[in-house]
Amino acid sequence: MKAVITIVGQDRVGIVAMVSEILAVNSVNILNINQNILDGFFNMVMIVDMASSKVSLKDMQQILKGKGDELGLDIKAQHEDIFQIMHRI
Amino acid sequence: MLTIQEILETNRMIEQNNFDVRTITLGISLRDCCHPDIKIFCQNIYEKITRAGEHLVRTGEDIEAEYGIPIINKRISVTPIAIVAESCHADSYVPVAQALDAAAKTVGVNFIGGFSALVEKGYTKGDRILIQSIPEALAQTERVCSSINLASTKAGINMDCVREMGQIIKRTAELTSDRDALGCAKLVVFANVPEDNPFMAGAFHGVGEAEKVISVGVSGPGVVKRALEEVRGQDFSAVAETIKKTAFKITRVGQLVAQEASRRMGVPFGIIDLSLAPTPAVGDSVAHILEEMGLESCGAPGTTAALAILNDAVKKGGLMASSHVGGLSGAFIPVSEDAGMIAAVERGSLTLEKLEAMTCVCSVGLDMIAVAGDTSAATISGIIADEAAIGMINNKTTAVRIIPVPGKKVGDSVEFGGLLGYSPIIPVNTFKSDDFIARGGRIPAPIRSLTN
Numbered sequence: 001m002k003a004v005i006t007i008v009g010q011d012r013v014g015i016v017a018m019v020s021e022i023l024a025v026n027s028v029n030i031l032n033i034n035q036n037i038l039d040g041f042f043n044m045v046m047i048v049d050m051a052s053s054k055v056s057l058k059d060m061q062q063i064l065k066g067k068g069d070e071l072g073l074d075i076k077a078q079h080e081d082i083f084q085i086m087h088r089i
Numbered sequence: 090m091l092t093i094q095e096i097l098e099t100n101r102m103i104e105q106n107n108f109d110v111r112t113i114t115l116g117i118s119l120r121d122c123c124h125p126d127i128k129i130f131c132q133n134i135y136e137k138i139t140r141a142g143e144h145l146v147r148t149g150e151d152i153e154a155e156y157g158i159p160i161i162n163k164r165i166s167v168t169p170i171a172i173v174a175e176s177c178h179a180d181s182y183v184p185v186a187q188a189l190d191a192a193a194k195t196v197g198v199n200f201i202g203g204f205s206a207l208v209e210k211g212y213t214k215g216d217r218i219l220i221q222s223i224p225e226a227l228a229q230t231e232r233v234c235s236s237i238n239l240a241s242t243k244a245g246i247n248m249d250c251v252r253e254m255g256q257i258i259k260r261t262a263e264l265t266s267d268r269d270a271l272g273c274a275k276l277v278v279f280a281n282v283p284e285d286n287p288f289m290a291g292a293f294h295g296v297g298e299a300e301k302v303i304s305v306g307v308s309g310p311g312v313v314k315r316a317l318e319e320v321r322g323q324d325f326s327a328v329a330e331t332i333k334k335t336a337f338k339i340t341r342v343g344q345l346v347a348q349e350a351s352r353r354m355g356v357p358f359g360i361i362d363l364s365l366a367p368t369p370a371v372g373d374s375v376a377h378i379l380e381e382m383g384l385e386s387c388g389a390p391g392t393t394a395a396l397a398i399l400n401d402a403v404k405k406g407g408l409m410a411s412s413h414v415g416g417l418s419g420a421f422i423p424v425s426e427d428a429g430m431i432a433a434v435e436r437g438s439l440t441l442e443k444l445e446a447m448t449c450v451c452s453v454g455l456d457m458i459a460v461a462g463d464t465s466a467a468t469i470s471g472i473i474a475d476e477a478a479i480g481m482i483n484n485k486t487t488a489v490r491i492i493p494v495p496g497k498k499v500g501d502s503v504e505f506g507g508l509l510g511y512s513p514i515i516p517v518n519t520f521k522s523d524d525f526i527a528r529g530g531r532i533p534a535p536i537r538s539l540t541n
Binding site: 043 | 090091092093095096097098099100151154155156157158338341342344345
């Protein structure tokens, strides 16, 4: 199963490293990263493969949300199908 | 591969434009629960509903979390109680409403629909008992919703029931006067009712439906409003195209949620109701969509045309996105539940007469209309008759959910709370309809040709 992780918040050093580490520790494979800075705000969208993940999507959401709250970032993980079904026929 | 713009667009629809799945509704047949002893019947329905609905709320919450799409309500609809309770030896169905209420509380759904009767052509014994039980049933329960179908294009209008429902609505208002007649917000009178509608207060599980079925109602007026901001000043072809594309995207998500809920619960998928259902929240208003099309205030000349475009384009876009569409699909115009409608009534641009005209092209009818407490039963029946006639002649669903609030008069307002919102008291024409309503009988079914 693929998931989409979106991160929005104030830019700072090490955001990508921090999220990547969480994913690596849990055996979640990054398929695509797209990142930019808009008006000083950090926007990142990651598409990840959770086929070998050690944790469920629900648990991953909690881990990322916890880390996001700690750093003042809004981090969400969603099942990819909601985007696929809306934008692809 | 998905683009960053597409992903951000979906999340903006959810986070900024109030896009949500309004309801997952589990329809349950109660046809195998009948029993002459009403106590055993109530026990049967309680057990069946709590068993069938055991995982409904949990499933909804899981889907909401995984996909990141809010699912606001989880609800249950059942076979019209007038049908399944008819074999009980009882002269009141209030205990049945209490059993439904208890079952709803046990499974954790906020509304249960189906305290209903279908009487467009005439009454059976069970229909009469059910209708007479409505005021007390709605006063004594919290989550039960009631609906009556009293007209159809094929059968005409049951004017005896039109007369009776005016009295029943008044009585319901009296018995719930301590809550500003809240009981009336849970009671809808229909013409051409759809039997697979997942939205309350009019949901019930039709007799032609399967044993159990999952239906989903999507919403998202805020998303349509936001999309129309991008085509300001362009012609109506652009407006219709924009609404269609937006409705398609919204409905696709509804389809995903419905399929997932169906798979996880092992219950067949019924229909998607692709409605624009407003809430009192800022940015979740159907009236504001109409105003975005270029009207100074909802109710201004052009409002009916604007609503016609919206209702039609939502259906066209949504139909392509789902394998099965049904229910009340279209745009709802519940006054107290829509911040733009409330403001339009307050500034005097939206009247009951204009709302009636709008119901010729909206997806339902006169909805969540608060009127003065001294409005007579005959006047309410007159309003119901007008609305039923519009539905019957135009082969569409129409409905009346009207709340005569005891002690309130024009100039006052009433607060229902939550999704039911608040409303100023709307003025009603004060000329009398008493002799018209007193006639009773049936208005014959209309001719289907010579359509001029």
